Amino acid sequence: MKFSEFYAPTKRDAAKQDSVNAYLLAKAGYISQVAAGVYALLPLAVRSLQKIEQVVREEMNSIGGNEVVFSALQPKSTWEKSGRWDDENFRQIVYIDQDADMTFGATHEEPMSIAVKEKVQSYRDLPVILYQFQTKFRKELRAKSGLLRGREFRMKDLYSFHPDNESHHEFYESAATAYLRVFKRLGLDAYRVKASGGVFSKEYSDEFQVICPTGEDEILVNHKTKTGFNKEVEADISVAEKDKLERVKAIEVGNIFHLGSKYSDAFDLKYLNKDGVRKSIVMGSYGIGITRLLGTISELFHDQNGLVLPKQVAPFQAYLIDLTNSKDGVGLYNTLTKAGFEVLFDDREMPAGAKFVEADLIGIPVRLVLSPKTKAENAVELKERSSDTSTVVLLKEVSKVLEKIFS
RNA sequence: CGGGUUGUGGCGCAGUUGGUAGCGCGCGUCGUUCGGGACGACGAGGUCGGCGGUUCAAGUCCGCCCAACCCGACCA
Numbered sequence: 001m002k003f004s005e006f007y008a009p010t011k012r013d014a015a016k017q018d019s020v021n022a023y024l025l026a027k028a029g030y031i032s033q034v035a036a037g038v039y040a041l042l043p044l045a046v047r048s049l050q051k052i053e054q055v056v057r058e059e060m061n062s063i064g065g066n067e068v069v070f071s072a073l074q075p076k077s078t079w080e081k082s083g084r085w086d087d088e089n090f091r092q093i094v095y096i097d098q099d100a101d102m103t104f105g106a107t108h109e110e111p112m113s114i115a116v117k118e119k120v121q122s123y124r125d126l127p128v129i130l131y132q133f134q135t136k137f138r139k140e141l142r143a144k145s146g147l148l149r150g151r152e153f154r155m156k157d158l159y160s161f162h163p164d165n166e167s168h169h170e171f172y173e174s175a176a177t178a179y180l181r182v183f184k185r186l187g188l189d190a191y192r193v194k195a196s197g198g199v200f201s202k203e204y205s206d207e208f209q210v211i212c213p214t215g216e217d218e219i220l221v222n223h224k225t226k227t228g229f230n231k232e233v234e235a236d237i238s239v240a241e242k243d244k245l246e247r248v249k250a251i252e253v254g255n256i257f258h259l260g261s262k263y264s265d266a267f268d269l270k271y272l273n274k275d276g277v278r279k280s281i282v283m284g285s286y287g288i289g290i291t292r293l294l295g296t297i298s299e300l301f302h303d304q305n306g307l308v309l310p311k312q313v314a315p316f317q318a319y320l321i322d323l324t325n326s327k328d329g330v331g332l333y334n335t336l337t338k339a340g341f342e343v344l345f346d347d348r349e350m351p352a353g354a355k356f357v358e359a360d361l362i363g364i365p366v367r368l369v370l371s372p373k374t375k376a377e378n379a380v381e382l383k384e385r386s387s388d389t390s391t392v393v394l395l396k397e398v399s400k401v402l403e404k405i406f407s
Numbered sequence: 408c409g410g411g412u413u414g415u416g417g418c419g420c421a422g423u424u425g426g427u428a429g430c431g432c433g434c435g436u437c438g439u440u441c442g443g444g445a446c447g448a449c450g451a452g453g454u455c456g457g458c459g460g461u462u463c464a465a466g467u468c469c470g471c472c473c474a475a476c477c478c479g480a481c482c483a
Contacts, residue, residue: 009417009418011418011419011432011433012418012419012432012433012444013418013419013420013431013432013433014418014419015418015419015475015476016419016476017476018476018477033475035474035475036474036475036476089481089482092481093481093482106483107483136483138482138483140481140482141408141480141481141482142408142478142479142480142481142482144476144477149482149483150483153483155483157483207483216482252482252483253483254483255483287483288483289483292483305443321442323441323442325441350441350444351440351441351442351443351444351445352441352442352443353441353442353443353444353445354443354444354445355442355443355444356442356443356444357443357444358444360443361444369442371442373442381442
């Protein structure tokens, strides 16, 4: 992509914000605020989010997930039927349309359960595992911290339907390990943390938390086992166990729940077992905040010059600057692009210094600089965003070197 | 919802005791520059969040409303 054709409204001056992610992502041209907790996602953010989603997608597929796209609009009547509408806490976070008969989806247990009824009659039809990337709407009492707590946000939500508790728990564990793989692939060190199951389950739920001083959750963690407890279940921890734990601030990037048959029963979603007996379906729900992940990563990976995004998440792989007065930059750009690399070629008429500053701000992992000096050697300077030093690489070897960096 | 701060060209801000709006950045043209947000000249761009009030006169004072941000209660 040529920068002259790319829409990235970087700012020299951005309003100071309390959250680093909101400040940096706005300054680097990834997002634009629309209202409190509501952001427009600009091309840089879209590219990063697509990469995040792809990692999540691969891992969800690996545990048998079927990708779907449900509607954001949901009839209010289904919420009344599930009994959730009676829950005042829940009702107050739901946006509802003017005619008061459709809600803007805050979560999708109800429509998923209803849809699955079309197919499931027998134990032979189970399990069913559906997931989607969806925009969720939640009227947060107080939206804050940029992408960390929005009123409209992207979420991957997966719903599982199993014939009994045993098969459900087996799947639940495979989902938990898939979650850990997702976070690892995105460069995050996530802890599996016990939390209260919520209103609908007596069992603990599991949260996936990333330690971050600016996070709003407080958890107790065991660094050896990468597990821990949310503050809300602190009372349940034994004294012996408590000694091994450290209290830290963290950001919740995922959460998985046992739902039992609360929703399936509400919609009379049942199946016949081998003995011809009508049985309840056991459900689970599994969420990952996609936009929140981008916020978390920005919160964690930056320096005084801007974002330092992990390779798997950055919107481009390389940022190319041509300081020669020739067309050599275009040539290198074409070569690398044809080789499949994602290159942002800064072909704008700007002082060199300004380009360096923006390259750092946007946080692309590799910076390539073609200068009269390197040109004479048929080479290009290569510097990784996370490093202070640069190396000179022969033009004919750039692809090989990039290949290695991104392998 | 309670408490606090703020709202002035695209962005970041200043504007004394009320007198008809200013700075930096960015933007356009020309020239000089060209490895860490260059420099000069000329130029375009705002009626000051909204409504109402006080006054000869309101960005400045008063009232109401709206919005954003921060702290708190609630939450992927």
